Amino acid sequence: MFSDQLKQQAQPILSGILEHPFIQGIANGNVAPAALQFYVQQDFQYLNEFIKIYGNAIAKSNDRELMGFFNDQISFILNSEIHPHHIFCNIARINYEDQQHATPAPKAYLYESHMHRAGETGSLLNILAAFQPCPWTYTEIADHLVAQGAATKDNPFYDWIMFYASDDNDKSMSDTVFAFVDRFAKQASNEELATASQYFLKSCELEWQFWEHAFYQQDWQFKATLDHAKEDFKS
Numbered sequence: 001m002f003s004d005q006l007k008q009q010a011q012p013i014l015s016g017i018l019e020h021p022f023i024q025g026i027a028n029g030n031v032a033p034a035a036l037q038f039y040v041q042q043d044f045q046y047l048n049e050f051i052k053i054y055g056n057a058i059a060k061s062n063d064r065e066l067m068g069f070f071n072d073q074i075s076f077i078l079n080s081e082i083h084p085h086h087i088f089c090n091i092a093r094i095n096y097e098d099q100q101h102a103t104p105a106p107k108a109y110l111y112e113s114h115m116h117r118a119g120e121t122g123s124l125l126n127i128l129a130a131f132q133p134c135p136w137t138y139t140e141i142a143d144h145l146v147a148q149g150a151a152t153k154d155n156p157f158y159d160w161i162m163f164y165a166s167d168d169n170d171k172s173m174s175d176t177v178f179a180f181v182d183r184f185a186k187q188a189s190n191e192e193l194a195t196a197s198q199y200f201l202k203s204c205e206l207e208w209q210f211w212e213h214a215f216y217q218q219d220w221q222f223k224a225t226l227d228h229a230k231e232d233f234k235s
């Protein structure tokens with residue numbers, strides 16, 4: 001199956017994510033508030049962009065099952081994925097509403113642009129491949145943390161881990177996406193599969209970069225210049 005090949009190709013990147021100090025911090029119940037704040041600020045913008053990408057993907061879909069899936073994803077972001085953001089905000093002791101106006105930092109901007117680029121190819125296989133590391137790596141992270149015994153009630157990140165951990169009774173979102181990927185892959189040429197694989201692997205790396213930029217709060221070198229310019233146009 002193409003999805004098995006993708007998972008196998010991504011193993012070095014997935015290992016890098018699982019070993020990342022941000023994830024280790026979640027496991028130990030100890031992440032710097034500045035890293036949590038940066039993550040929430042950037043993730044809020046990233047998920048906004050995802051809603052637009054899903055809207056675009058619906059416009060490219062012809063079958064109701066896929067339209068329904070993208071629609072469910074939009075609802076999930078709007079109604080459920082605010083929960084893990086609230087958990088990070090509570091731990092960092094910051095107000096969620098105050099975190100919703102950040103300028104996308106370079107890595108988040110790159111990831112969002114990468115997703116839009118996949119959308120512009122017009123290929124649902126590319127879109128799904130580029131999108132899949134988002135649910136897949138989070139399920140892998142949470143399941144790994146559960147397996148290593150980090151999901152204890154005294155860990156302040158317990159609810160965050162359980163939010164993303166796979167539910168034995170339910171097919172995970174990530175399994176659903178892999179099933180769609182395999183469906184489209186059956187009709188694809190080797191060249192199309194190679195392109196989709198690149199979209200998938202780059203998104204996996206960008207997931208790693210996302211943790212990295214939040215952990216070290218990597219922003220634009222000339223962020224103050226960008227922010228001052230915004231002020232110039234405020235009426």
Ligand SMILES: Cc1ncc(CN)c(N)n1
Pocket residue numbers: 043046047081133134135138207210
């Ligand atoms: C960057 C990123 N990747 C994945 C997820 C989980 N949907 C997220 N909230 N943010």
